[in-house]
Amino acid sequence: MSPQTSPLRERHAAAGAKFADFGGWSMPIEYAHGGVLAEHAAVREAVGLFDVSHLGTATVRGPGAAAFVDSCLSNDLSRIEPGQAQYTLCCVPDGEPRAGGVVDDLIVYLHGPDDVLLVPNAANAADVLARLSAAAPDGVTVTDRHTEVAVLALQGPRSPEVLTAAGLPGGDLAYMSFAGGDGDEVTVCRTGYTGEHGYELLVGAARAGELWDAVLAAGEPHGIRPCGLGARDTLRTEMGYPLHGHELSLDITPNQARSGWAVGWKKAAFWGREALLAEKQAGPARQLWGLQAPGRGIPRPGMDVLGADGQRIGEVTSGTFSPTLRTGIALALVDAAAGVAEGDEVAVDVRGRPQPVVVRRPPFVESHVR
Template sequence: MSEIQEIPLREFHAKHGARFVNFGGWNMPVQYTSILEEHQAVRKAAGLFDVSHMGEFFVRGTDAGAYLDRLVVNRIAKAPVGKAIYSPMCTEDGNVVDDLIVYCISATEFLICVNAGNIEKDLAWFRDKAAAWQLELTVEDQSEQFALLALQGPVAEEILVAAGLDAAAELQRFYHQSLAWDNAELRICRTGYTGEDGFEIYVHPNDAEKLAQRIMEAGAEKGLKLCGLGARDSLRLEAGLPLYGHEISNEISPLEAGLGWTVKFKKPDFVGKAALAQQKESGLKQRVIHFKLEGRRIAREGTDVVSENGERVGRVLSGTLSPMTSTPIGSALVATEALDAALYVDLRGNKQTLLTAKPPLHK
């Protein structure tokens, strides 16, 4: 996809002062006022994000649950209707193709949300596996049929109720529900990517602006702000949530990323099981860690992590300044054998002590 694509609400965002950037082939709002203000709004009140660039697949058929159970590392087939399940999807060598959220609509129908930059790759992966396993199911890419809004923050539920989405108050964490709202069909999900309570709402592109406007009106007196990708990234990093291509990738397994809780080894079989079982048995050679730094200098992606004697033992995966603590934070991939000794980041020839920390990094 060489041509930059536009999200359905592009003009809505432009009218509200959005600055746009090319993100994975999409023209996306990166900020409206400032990343600091938007980030703090989500932690203290609420923020509304447009993540319509994400991809949506439907898997339908009598074998749909068994197929997804074999395709991803988490358990899908026995999920109750209405459950949302986060899972990495691996290659045979145990590294990550993508990380997904799977929504169980029924025993024979599942909605899968995939990362925007991986839509074509994931669709080919899904269909190749379905053909190879000769199962009774269909895989449809319906990404163009959806806009996706994410309302995140401690007053998100209150805002949605005020906007006429009363079902938000009854929805449990990592569950979803289809409902009618103002002549529009929505799927509201209590999921998110910020470390706060929040909701993601799937809506047809033709109804997206009406919904966004209603949410903004309902949140006007409650501290709601429109938020862009800049705040989304700093929020997820404070919360310790992975971003594909950074904390998980085709070079980093779920176990190495600290996502072992998603890997259900008791399932009969799934792609990557043997490799991940071998990793677990023999011990991990590298691990993703989170850290803080003293001072104000940020260790950006690609910065070397070094030992006391200056030997390179890893690299920074993500780095920013925490808007809540004004402290540099980040994640890094480090050789396991180096984790028991002092670690440093090499900031243009100056060694800065790396202080390992457990997320959330703003608490």
């Protein structure tokens, strides 16, 4: 089966983009004007524009739609008001194999008690929507809008100026709040996946090219660059942000991934609640840590983490070269029994050679999202 393509595909190709598969979508990984390092630096120092239209979009509408979503997903929607968004998790329900594992992590946009927009990951969107559709009460409809809506991410310290110059609403938004979205309007949400001040822009696919061009033109005096998903990965790893399939999965629970802050522990119901409460009380068998390499080796996913005695105590889930720190960094699941603490030195097996690394609690660099 051919991969899905963004409505901006032709623009990316004209800009010299290299493409890769992301969850069944062919998306730009970097551009010819400088590659991942230049794009990463643009976001940290000025502003970058990403096409993240591989992300899913879906509406849940009908009487009590928000309450229904709240009874399924992990976070507590009562903590936010209409016009705000929330990071949450879709976990495997109790009674199923892998109960408490993570089907997906996603963003919920709360328009009102009867109107919710979901933004899941590309590879997991169909599973999330199938689960919600099967559980939906009469009168509540789950509608897949994956190919109807494009998603752009404007990220970096100069992003507010670019947003204003492009004539878009939301320059004064509080973190995780959104504006617009009526009819063909652009929805602007103050969020992102880079650790910098930024916004995600949702627009009808037919208008995606117009919006992309307008934002790039508005950002030219501010040093804007189009950025691929390669830089998005180095940026999110520096922040310690999880990526589903790496730090979260059907076999990696929120407790293990240090994502318990996205769980409404006092809620009466959500999928996987009993399994997660039991694991939390007992203590997870493994825990997510950051690793920073003082030497030249770069940890990569799947590499073993070794204790002082050379025995395996965990596994790298994400690893890359940090353009900001100019060294290798990683996220890793480490056995709780190993008793590691921040500042400890362990090792990563890099092609048969133990590479010393220092245990860190992410983020590796300062966050500017709030």
